[in-house]
Amino acid sequence: MKIRFTLALGLAFAGALTTTTLADGHGNKAAMAAVQARQATMDLYAFNLGILGAMAKGAVDYDADAAKAAATNLAALSSMNQMAMWPPGSDTDAMGDATRALPAIWAADSKVFEAGMAMATATGALAEVAGDGLDALRGGIGAVGKSCGGCHDTYRQPK
Amino acid sequence: MARFLRLVVLLGLVAAAAGWFLSAPRPVDPARFDGLTGTAERGALIFAAAGCRGCHVAPGDKDEGPAVLAGGYHIKSPFGTFISPNISPSPAGIGGWSVADLGNALMAGVSPQGRHYYPALPYTSYIHMAPQDVADLKAYLDSLPPSDVASQAHEIGFPFTIRRGLGLWKLLNLKPDWVLAEAGTDSLKRGRYLVEAVAHCGECHTPRDVMGGLDRSRWMMGAPNPSGKGNIPAIHPSQLSWSAEDIAYYLETGFTPDYDSAGGQMVEVIRGMSQLPPQDRAAIAAYLKALP
Numbered sequence: 001m002k003i004r005f006t007l008a009l010g011l012a013f014a015g016a017l018t019t020t021t022l023a024d025g026h027g028n029k030a031a032m033a034a035v036q037a038r039q040a041t042m043d044l045y046a047f048n049l050g051i052l053g054a055m056a057k058g059a060v061d062y063d064a065d066a067a068k069a070a071a072t073n074l075a076a077l078s079s080m081n082q083m084a085m086w087p088p089g090s091d092t093d094a095m096g097d098a099t100r101a102l103p104a105i106w107a108a109d110s111k112v113f114e115a116g117m118a119m120a121t122a123t124g125a126l127a128e129v130a131g132d133g134l135d136a137l138r139g140g141i142g143a144v145g146k147s148c149g150g151c152h153d154t155y156r157q158p159k
Numbered sequence: 160m161a162r163f164l165r166l167v168v169l170l171g172l173v174a175a176a177a178g179w180f181l182s183a184p185r186p187v188d189p190a191r192f193d194g195l196t197g198t199a200e201r202g203a204l205i206f207a208a209a210g211c212r213g214c215h216v217a218p219g220d221k222d223e224g225p226a227v228l229a230g231g232y233h234i235k236s237p238f239g240t241f242i243s244p245n246i247s248p249s250p251a252g253i254g255g256w257s258v259a260d261l262g263n264a265l266m267a268g269v270s271p272q273g274r275h276y277y278p279a280l281p282y283t284s285y286i287h288m289a290p291q292d293v294a295d296l297k298a299y300l301d302s303l304p305p306s307d308v309a310s311q312a313h314e315i316g317f318p319f320t321i322r323r324g325l326g327l328w329k330l331l332n333l334k335p336d337w338v339l340a341e342a343g344t345d346s347l348k349r350g351r352y353l354v355e356a357v358a359h360c361g362e363c364h365t366p367r368d369v370m371g372g373l374d375r376s377r378w379m380m381g382a383p384n385p386s387g388k389g390n391i392p393a394i395h396p397s398q399l400s401w402s403a404e405d406i407a408y409y410l411e412t413g414f415t416p417d418y419d420s421a422g423g424q425m426v427e428v429i430r431g432m433s434q435l436p437p438q439d440r441a442a443i444a445a446y447l448k449a450l451p
Contacts, residue, residue: 042419046419049418053414053418059404141412142433145411145413145420146430146433148413148420149421152421152423153422153427156422156423158384158387158390158391158422158423
């Protein structure tokens, strides 16, 4: 199951990086829609992380069901096929301030594929333990945070 | 007229002699390192807090194992590009160094050969380091894998190529006093030590003057990003509304209060911070909240 899932994710990334191109005219509009879709995805990550983080920080009481639900959502979001959301030409060079996605994402030596898989692995592991108590949640969320950094260190334009 | 010229020449010689004297590399008193024995496990935490990896692994090296400190990281500055050296335990790095050698490099910016290092190595922060922490760090560095990659020369132009001139820079910028003069609790003292000395947060979060020295009057007020586009944010309490818990949690996980995640060089910083005991992250947060 897990292998098939990572394979699908891998193919999705590979597809996004190599086959999608933008037609003239529609280019800007289509690229903008893609940017908005991935920013909406980031918002969904943040919303679900917020539920988990509030418990991990001790700002709200731990709730096993809510933790399990949020972590399962995160794992589902991380396994989504994002092929169409990352078309070439939707980077900071082409779109200026509309995006912080750096051209390095689409470069030949890009490691975003591995980073995406690392995130899917970390969120999958968190979903499995998030309902098992606060310590398990705290342990799993650190690896998720680290996986976010896997892309945000070199592939996102600093503010 | 001849007398006047003689006077000018004499004054010039006096100024040159004074400059030569003032610019001399001044190592740390060797007695401060006498009899110190380091422990690698403790040194690993100093290594993590200082983020040595961030500048001293080869660019793009994201290996999770023991760090190979081959160097090669580029720090662009108005004075040229500084390239981090190999600091692995090999002849190409710091193999054979004593604890005092490492202490002189970190705390005084002086090489074992008695020359000035450029302040891309943040010795203006490390000057506050405890000699025991230097000894522990040395023990940990010695436990890491050696690399035989040769250190590259910095890409800088005249007059910055004259290392001796750094002695005058140090007179202005290498100061033993703390920015937060009053630290009333143990936690604040620990936070001050981590922030101002080991983790050298001010090196990126504080703007620099025209000479490249930290402008302490604008401590932690944010600055242009030294490694690329954008800005390093201000983390002074007048500019940052995060609670102490928010700051500590960010240092542990990389998550901001809005659950955005750390980016750029801060990812590597958090990798180190996440390895520290929770009370160290809380101490850093307490320090940042206490800045006047």
